[in-house]
Amino acid sequence: MEIKKDNTEEKIIDAATDVFVQKGMDGARMQEIADLAGINKALLHYYFRSKEKLFDAIFSKLVGIAFPRIGQILQSDLPILEKVETVIDTYIDLLLKYPFLPAFIIKEMNRNATPFFSFIEKKEFSIQPILKILQEAMDQDLIRKMRPEHLVVNVIGLCVFPFAARPMISHVAFPGDDKALSQFLAERKQEVKSFVLKGIQPE
Amino acid sequence: MEIKKDNTEEKIIDAATDVFVQKGMDGARMQEIADLAGINKALLHYYFRSKEKLFDAIFSKLVGIAFPRIGQILQSDLPILEKVETVIDTYIDLLLKYPFLPAFIIKEMNRNATPFFSFIEKKEFSIQPILKILQEAMDQDLIRKMRPEHLVVNVIGLCVFPFAARPMISHVAFPGDDKALSQFLAERKQEVKSFVLKGIQPE
């Protein structure tokens, strides 16, 4: 029974999160994490036996953030169009808070998909209920008939892509103007909602 | 004046492309590239002085593929909606041919944006003509009025995202069924066109 929560572990986790998110598993250095945490390498290995174990801890934490329980919004009793809008608002708010998450997740899932999959399985994350809700809305002609998987991919892609490709967008469209870029990303909430609502309007 | 084109360099480039695309700069190993090319490490350094120089060669080649001269399509005399459709068809065809390109480009531009930027500048790639054409179509009420940057991001995101997030889509929606996944990605051409055309329909 511990009264005083040791916070060295927290410092490590914070530092490791920063470094892994920015550099990825392959590019990250234990030395850099130790420096950022204000400790030395040996202590890192005392808390987490290896770089891989440390990475796994950070990774599963971040996947947990990146895949929130969207199902809860979808299972509310809002009309379908409002559900869609709420999902977009909620998810882009999340991305504005963690703008580096998309590039990190894309990088790591393409490097080594196994831990990613095992996490998804552990969380019992399933796309079936989402597809079912969309299909029902299509059957009732509330939204345009299409393969529901495409709609899911469209919505996530519209939300996520600008964050993943942020350096390119920054350089091509807003060179040297960080404020304009932030503004643009914030506008995505409204923009994606309009675009999707038009895109799913029944014929 | 060389009559017989030496093909060791080609073998190196092919091998390096494979390895870099799959593992990224940080994860790639010179040994693995040498093995795949059927030579040894020393010869790699004979042709390209360093890993970084080899990577730069591969990277700029791949960026060249990933950013084709879309401007030519946009400057044709097709009606605007057909231009948009042609861009989507052309780009998704490209992605079907190089499905690993999106994850690679996203990874590397988030790791070290400098070479990416310098390439873009060298190619005099500019988004301005694209924005102008879209803006004119909006002024003429041929497409819905919106910030043209958002439209560009929407279209690219809809095309690119499913390829970048391919491992996730594969696992969540088509586990163990590579054929269904390929089919799904091929369907994107039609799907993105329908979705975008609806999304840009004037009010």
Added chain:
DNA sequence: GTCTATATTAGGATAGAC
């Protein structure tokens, strides 16, 4: 729990023979 010092291996790069 935290440190210094060190072991160990991996990986990029070079020397030099052929």
Added chain:
DNA sequence: GTCTATCCTAATATAGAC
């Protein structure tokens, strides 16, 4: 141009004192 052998540094990991 291509190889074998080797160098050298960087990076993960451990030993052991405090």
